Amino acid sequence: MKLLFADSTLQRTVESTVSCDARFGAQEAALVRQRICELLAADNLAIAATVPTLDVRRFDSRASGFTVNVSSRLQLRLEAPDPISHVGGAGEIDLAKVSTVRILAIEEM
Numbered sequence: 001m002k003l004l005f006a007d008s009t010l011q012r013t014v015e016s017t018v019s020c021d022a023r024f025g026a027q028e029a030a031l032v033r034q035r036i037c038e039l040l041a042a043d044n045l046a047i048a049a050t051v052p053t054l055d056v057r058r059f060d061s062r063a064s065g066f067t068v069n070v071s072s073r074l075q076l077r078l079e080a081p082d083p084i085s086h087v088g089g090a091g092e093i094d095l096a097k098v099s100t101v102r103i104l105a106i107e108e109m
Helices: 008-015 017-024 026-041
Strands: 002-005 065-069 074-079 100-108
Touching: 002 008, 002 026, 008 017, 008 026, 008 100, 017 026, 026 065, 026 074, 026 100
Parallel strands: 002 100
Antiparallel strands: 065 074, 074 100
């Protein structure tokens, strides 16, 4: 899967081990990196949703917004960047069609 970032600050934080460790602590930062690697390894969001450690869930009424579990304290907020192209026949987003997600935030739960 392809990952995009909501802003360059978030991207730099995630891409830098030093910055990520400073912001979240070494243990939590390692889990952030692991979850991102698990997302990258999946071909689409439907496959990512089958990975128990990711615990993919919708975070609001928007069909394109999702959360991914990082730890008991942190989660990733994601969105499908072009939700219209991912809508299936029932009007819901078809996770198998989502091969790109945008990371909106890493936040405390």
